[in-house]
Amino acid sequence: FPLFPAADPAVISPQDPTLLIGSSLTATCTVSAGSRLRAQDLYWTLNGRRLPAASYAALGATTLSVALARLNGSKQQSGDNLVCHSRDGGILAGSCLYVGLPPEKPVNISCWSKNMKDLTCTWAPGTEGETFLHTNYTLKYKLRWYGRDNTCQEYHTAGPYSCHIPKDLALFTPYEIWVEASNRLGVAVSDVVMLDILDVVTTDPPADVHVSRVGDLEDQLSVRWSSPPALKDFLFQAKYQIQYRVEDSSEWKVVDDVGNQTSCRLAGLRPGTVYFVQVRCNPFGIYGSKRAGIWSDWSNPTAASTPRSERAAGGCEPKGGEQNSTLRRELKQFFGWVKKHAYGCSNLSIKLYDQWRVWLQKSHKARNQVGKDPF
Amino acid sequence: GDSWGIFAFLCAALCHLPAVPALNGTDELGAGQSIQKTYDLTRYLEHQLRTLAGTYLNYLGPPFNEPDFNPPRLARAERVPSATVDLELWRGLTDNARLAANYRAYSRLLCYLRGLDGQAGTAELRHSLGHFCSSLQGLVVSIAGVMSSLGYPLPAGTAAGPPAPAGTPATPNDFLKKMDDFWLLKELQTWLWRSAKDFNRLKKKVPPAVVTLRLEARGF
Numbered sequence: 247f248p249l250f251p252a253a254d255p256a257v258i259s260p261q262d263p264t265l266l267i268g269s270s271l272t273a274t275c276t277v278s279a280g281s282r283l284r285a286q287d288l289y290w291t292l293n294g295r296r297l298p299a300a301s302y303a304a305l306g307a308t309t310l311s312v313a314l315a316r317l318n319g320s321k322q323q324s325g326d327n328l329v330c331h332s333r334d335g336g337i338l339a340g341s342c343l344y345v346g347l348p349p350e351k352p353v354n355i356s357c358w359s360k361n362m363k364d365l366t367c368t369w370a371p372g373t374e375g376e377t378f379l380h381t382n383y384t385l386k387y388k389l390r391w392y393g394r395d396n397t398c399q400e401y402h403t404a405g406p407y408s409c410h411i412p413k414d415l416a417l418f419t420p421y422e423i424w425v426e427a428s429n430r431l432g433v434a435v436s437d438v439v440m441l442d443i444l445d446v447v448t449t450d451p452p453a454d455v456h457v458s459r460v461g462d463l464e465d466q467l468s469v470r471w472s473s474p475p476a477l478k479d480f481l482f483q484a485k486y487q488i489q490y491r492v493e494d495s496s497e498w499k500v501v502d503d504v505g506n507q508t509s510c511r512l513a514g515l516r517p518g519t520v521y522f523v524q525v526r527c528n529p530f531g532i533y534g535s536k537r538a539g540i541w542s543d544w545s546n547p548t549a550a551s552t553p554r555s556e557r558a559a560g561g562c563e564p565k566g567g568e569q570n571s572t573l574r575r576e577l578k579q580f581f582g583w584v585k586k587h588a589y590g591c592s593n594l595s596i597k598l599y600d601q602w603r604v605w606l607q608k609s610h611k612a613r614n615q616v617g618k619d620p621f
Numbered sequence: 622g623d624s625w626g627i628f629a630f631l632c633a634a635l636c637h638l639p640a641v642p643a644l645n646g647t648d649e650l651g652a653g654q655s656i657q658k659t660y661d662l663t664r665y666l667e668h669q670l671r672t673l674a675g676t677y678l679n680y681l682g683p684p685f686n687e688p689d690f691n692p693p694r695l696a697r698a699e700r701v702p703s704a705t706v707d708l709e710l711w712r713g714l715t716d717n718a719r720l721a722a723n724y725r726a727y728s729r730l731l732c733y734l735r736g737l738d739g740q741a742g743t744a745e746l747r748h749s750l751g752h753f754c755s756s757l758q759g760l761v762v763s764i765a766g767v768m769s770s771l772g773y774p775l776p777a778g779t780a781a782g783p784p785a786p787a788g789t790p791a792t793p794n795d796f797l798k799k800m801d802d803f804w805l806l807k808e809l810q811t812w813l814w815r816s817a818k819d820f821n822r823l824k825k826k827v828p829p830a831v832v833t834l835r836l837e838a839r840g841f
Contacts (some may be wrong), residue, residue, distance in 0.1 A: 255693075262795040294683030322682035323742060325795060329684070337692050340796030402744045 255281060256330055256338035264344040264430040267378070270315045275330035275339060277308040285310040287333045292343075293321050319378030320345045346378035348432030352407070352425040355439045358446045358540045361476040362532075365415055365443065367398075368408040369425045372434060381429040385409040390420045390440065417443050444532050448540035450474045452486065452508075452525045457550035464517035464553050470509045471525050474542065477532075482539075485528040488512070489544065493520040518554030522547040576606070652770040653827045659763040660820035666756055667813040673753050674806045680742040681799050692800050701733060701804060702726040704811040716826060717773045719819050724764045725776050726812055731757050733805050771827075 256277045265271060275290070277283045285304035290297040290312045301313045310330070320326050325342030332338055350372025357367040367385055371377070385398035398409035415421075421443070425436045452471040460466040473484050488501040488510055504510050515521065524544035532539060583605075678686035702725065714722070734754055765775055792798040 254695075258796075291684070294687055322680060324681050324799065327682055327684065327796065327799070329796075340799070342795040342799070406744065 254278065254339060256283075258328070258330055258339045258341040260341065262325065262342045262344070264379075265317060266431065267319050267345055267347055268316055269345075270313070271317065271343070272311055272313050273328060273341065274305060274309050274311045277338065281308075283332055283338075284308060288338070289331050289333070291327075291329045291331060293327055317343070317345045319347075323378070323380045344379055344430050346429065346431060347373060347376060349373070349376045349381050349427035349429055349434040351434045352383065352427050352436040355423060355425060355436060357423065357439075357441060358448045359415070359443050360447075361449055362417065362443055362447055362480070363415075364413065365411040365421075365446075366404055366408060367411075367423060367425075368404055369436065370407060371427065372436075376427065376429060379429040379431065381427050383407060383409075384426045384428075385423070386426065387411065387421050387423045389416060390422050415443055444535050445537050446540055447529050447532050449477050449527055449529050449542050451542045451545035452527050453545075455523070455525050455545045455548045457521070457523045457548045459550065459553055460511065462553055464555050465513060465515045467512045467515060467521060467523070467550055467552060468509065469512060469523055469525065471545070473508060474527055477529055480529075480532060482532040483530045485530045485538070486510075486525055487528070487541070488523065488525050490521050490523040492516065493522060493549070515552050517552050520549055520551045522549050524548070579606070652767060653824070655763065655767045655770055656820055656823050656827060659760065659767055660817060660824065662756075662760050662763055663813050663816040663820060666753075666760060667810070667817070669753055669756060670806070670810055670813060673749050674810065676742075676746055676749060677737075677806065678803070680746060681802065685799060685803050690803070692803060694804060695797065695800065700729075701801075701808045702729050702812075703808060704815040706815075716771065716823060717768075719823065720764060720768050720771075720773060721776045723812075723816055723819055724761065724768065727757060727761045727764065730805070730809055730812065731761060734809070737802060737805075767823075 256275050259274050259276070260271075263271070273290075275288055277285075277288070284307055288310040289299070290302070290310075292314070297312055297314075303311045303313070305311050312328075314328075320343065325344050327340055328343055329340040330338045352369045352372055354370045355367055356369075357365055359365050365387075369383070369385075371381065371383075383401070385401075386395050387398065388395050396411075398411050400410040400412065402408060403410040419442075420440050422438050422440055424438045427434045427436075452474055455469065455471045457467055457469050460468050469488060471486075477484075483506055485506070486504040486508075488504055489498040490501075490512060491498045501510065501512070512521075512523075524547050526544045527542045529539040531537070675686075684690050704726065731754065734750070734757065737750060768775060792801055
């Protein structure tokens, strides 16, 4: 690899500029004094692609310029690589172009508190144009009416635009929360959101979810759970929701009106089927607030199956009547057979009956070997 | 105890080994295992680096992530210790010198790596970088372990110091910084290739003969 002396072989101007999307730029590459290269020995590339010679202009013996029009947003946040090369491809100098938009006010700030112990907030960038440049987001918060500004420290806990405040949160006084976005082109501050921690409480999913059969009932399952332990010392009413689906389906059925109980019976289910069941909890009315909290995550799915029906595929008769109808069927067949094979009733005897039964067995076997009995 | 020391001395005399430092029986057995562990660590890091370098070079953007990219190596880039060395020189290295070269190189490389763009790209990339630095720190500690178990002193002045030696100017522009980053990753890669061979060589040289003779002596 060629080693260059301490002085750079060429100088590009502007060096590492920041530009708005859509703007134009003329850059120059000036070969250093000691070099034997001339303007006609140079060419430009942008992000590895050679720029057309038509956009070049020689400004003196040792300087070549290039005109770039209507720049698109930077291909990578580290900057577009504009490089000045000598004829043989060697790199003489480079400049990083930062092309993007100033940030817009971050929007959709939404927060939740897990068991009133912490606060996590998410937001969305105001515009997609911010993603071309590295944009720094800072979440700030303060107690309404007093207190100083605080800055959130733990970012990216719930996605790229999120922050987590782990402690020292006060109850009963609302917080003012906002997000500041800044990049090379400017700064933008979101609208202030005001919230009371007690209004955005969520909790863990219910614990110990058990799903079991209800005796022999083929279309029911019983679901039991315990209320989430973390909130047990707090005054609140829990609301629960259950969702369930058949094993090989992705469609969940939701049971909404479970209320405050910690058990529920699912009915109208398919017999002999495996079901997956999940439960979640909403800490409604914490400390007497009339507001709903935020639904917890669903509990891990619990599986259970409904009893299989005794009436197997095709079987239509009730259990009790089975033996009677078999006998009657046999007798009918016997008399028909007698009509054919016994002339008169005098030959009717147990022997004849036995012979018939033997005959019946042989023909039954043959029938089974051919295919399933039509009954 | 004493009997081991005497036995080791006799073995050294018989096998023309370099002077065996005063040590108890378990040290050289431990060195053998440490060398193997260090070798394994270099292979693991080499594998991790492939993914990390790919992601970081994509962050730098073309042409840095092009396969045949070969930018000039500026004089300032010389501060990154080079693994490239004359073959005869490399073969002639003493164990101490071999280990010391590795230790010095990775200590410096770790410093520079930690100085890579703190705001780089996605949280995922930053996380990968952090993880790699931890593993590289583990390698430095592992090499130090081998050196001390063989009785060699650690090279002076390589403890976690400032990222750039005094007198080196900070990188004057963003493009030159990108080139520095490129060469840092390249040099790291070359060092890991070289270290695998270094530790392979050391594995063979930590005398297994001494180990087996000692085991036989136990049977007396």
